[in-house]
Structure formats: C-alpha cells, structure tokens
Amino acid sequence: MLLVIISLILVGTSANDSLAASIPSFAQRFNFTLPLIVVLLILMFFLLLKVYTRESQPSRSQKGISDSNVKGDGSKEKVREKV
C-alpha cells in the first residue's frame, strides 16, 4: 500500500511538468488522485482480508456436513422434492 504512495511522491518530485500551461500541476493532480488511490488500496486489502477469513475457516466437508442441504452461509436449506 505504501509502496505506490511513496513511489508517487518520489517520482512526482522529479516529474517533468512542462506539458501544458492549463493542465493541473503535479501537486493538484496528486491531491486529486491520492484519496482515490488510498480508497482503492483499502478496498483491495479489505477484499483480500475477507477472502483470507473465508478460506481459513474449515470447509463443510471437514466439519462433516454434507453439501446437499447446506447453503453457502452454513444455514440449513429446505430441500424441495419433485412431485
């Protein structure tokens, strides 16, 4: 997470900013995109943490529960029978 932000700051200080007079300066661009980048990185870590939590739980087969009538969240599902 920090790597992207640090590289942004490091490269940004030496960036060539002579593109066009009306394009926002590096500082303005940085102020706009940094919150977006931080949100994206937090989202990324949140997703990875959620996946890790889900995958580190013992599977249903390990718990000795059959797959046939158990829903994804672990609750029992009504088994419909064909008439």
Added chain:
Amino acid sequence: MKQRLVGFFDERMDLSALRRWAKEKSVPQHKHSFWYYFGGLALFLITLQIITGILLALYYSPNPAYAHESVKYVMETVKYGWLIRSIHFWGANFLVAVVFIHMFSTYFMKAYRKPREVMWILGVLILGLVLAFTFTGYLLPWTTLSYFATKVGVNTPSIMPILGRFITRIMEGGRDVGAATLTRMFTLHTVILPLLAVLLITLHVLLSQVFGSSVPLSQANKREAIKFFPNFLMRDAAVWAGGLAILLAMVTMFPAGLGPKVNPVMPAPVGIKPEWYFLFVFETLRRFPETIAIGTITLAVLVWLIVPFLDRRASRNQKSTFFTLFGAAVLVYMISMTILAYLTT
C-alpha cells in the same frame, strides 16, 4: 431489499441455473494459479478503455482542422479531461502488457491444448484487435509524431505481395495519410473494432465458462480448488483495485502528453520510433530485408495461431518440450529486439 430483487427476477426468469452455476463453479489452485488473474484484469482494463473512450468521443472531432484542437481542449479546458485521457492512454499501455502476459502464460501452461483450441485462437485474435486499437487510436490526436508514425505503419503492408498495396490503400483512403485516413482510423477505432472486440471477447469468455480454467500438466495431480463465487471473484476484484491504483499513480506522475500539431508539408522528424509494443516489429524491419522480415513475421503469427493443432503431444496430455522452447525463443526474440530498438538511435 436484496431478497426482493432476486425474487423479482427469479419469478420471471428462473435463476436456478445461474444459482447452480455460481455454486458449482470453481477455480483450480496450484503454484501457477497466479497467472489466472491476468484474464480478468484484461477484461477490467477493456471495460475501463470503453468508458474513457466514450467520454473522449464526446469531445473529439475527426477532422484534420479540429482534431488536435479538440484533444487540446479535452486536456486543458474540460474538467478532469486530462484525467480521462491519461487513464485512456495508460490503460491502453497496461492492456497491451496484460494481454501479452495472459497470452504467454496461457502458452507456457499449455492451456491451449484440447479442448481449448478455439479459445486460444480467439485469444490471439483479441491480442491482434488490441494492437489494432492502439494503432488506429495513435493517429487521432493528429500530432507530428502520430502522423509520421502512422505513415510508416500504413505503408508497411504494401511490401507484402498481392494484398499489400490494397491494404495500404484501404487504410489511407487516398494517395497519402490525410483527412480520409483520419476518418477511417476514427471509424475503425470507435465502431468497427469495438463491434469485433465485443463479439470475440464474448465468445472467449463464454468458452472459458464452458471449459473452466486449464490446469498445467505439471499440476495435473493437484485436486485443490476454490469457489469462483465469491472467493475467486473477490480475489479478482482485489487485483482490479490494485491495478487501478497503479494506473492512477502513473496518470498522476506522467499524464498523457500532446505533441505539436502536424504540418504534413514538413519533413518527418529524425529518429521516430513506434510505441514499445511495436518496437520488435520495427527493429526486425530495420535489421532485415523488408520482404523477408514481413514474410517471417506473417508466418510466425500463423504458426502461433494454429499452435494447438501443431502441438499434438500437449493434446495427449504429454510434455512438449519443443513447443516450450519455441515459445521461449519467440519471447526472447521479442524482448531482445525491443531492447535493441530502445538502445539504437
């Protein structure tokens, strides 16, 4: 709310098949699973390119008198125009890189082997389309560099016998790169290629759902898998978030530039080089006689396209060292030619 929404559609469309698919679909887990994420990342970047492309098209004018000014207007006057164009510019570069990585990882894992031959062919065609997108989009800002680079690009096929000159004439729309070329490139970039891309990508993704992810031969005895929904999808989404964060960092550090407007009467600037993904072709054309270079590249592309039918050992789930070495040779050639082109002035 969620339950009511699902119930609404379930009542009308019977979502049981979709629910069963989501419950049953799994993705193999082994030491090469990392490469599976590049397909999803490519799809994400294509979506990003479509969105930013539509936004840019709202302001762009495909006319030599206004093209450069319209891009300048987007960059300097339109609110967040610099951001949208820079995302489109860097997104294209990322997309080419990701599609190349996806293709080579598929190749080295021999994921093209039976029954995924058609998927492979579609994938190679999609890479061709992505490169065509970059080529047609390059001329649109109507800068000195884009004009003369396109001039070299459209003239390259004319070396080929029989169809060469015809292809060049079709792309130019006249005797030289001009207003007609710009209109044609714009039409190709925004209408024809997107239609083809939607068709090919839809087929590619549908087939990937039918066949599932291929397991490399070396990992064939591994039986571990994770559920696609939601586990793999969440991992995929995390990769997309990380990818977008890096893309935004690049956009902030190096926003897309806009060179001077072209004056077609002026001579071409010295030392023009194409974008990094065309450098190996550029260097090949420079180092070898044109006919031999074009002939060899065409032949190599054809072989690459039909490789699943040539690699019979992989189809029988046997190791095929020859094709691994062939792929490695192609990769080494492309990288070394790219480096040479960078180093040579």
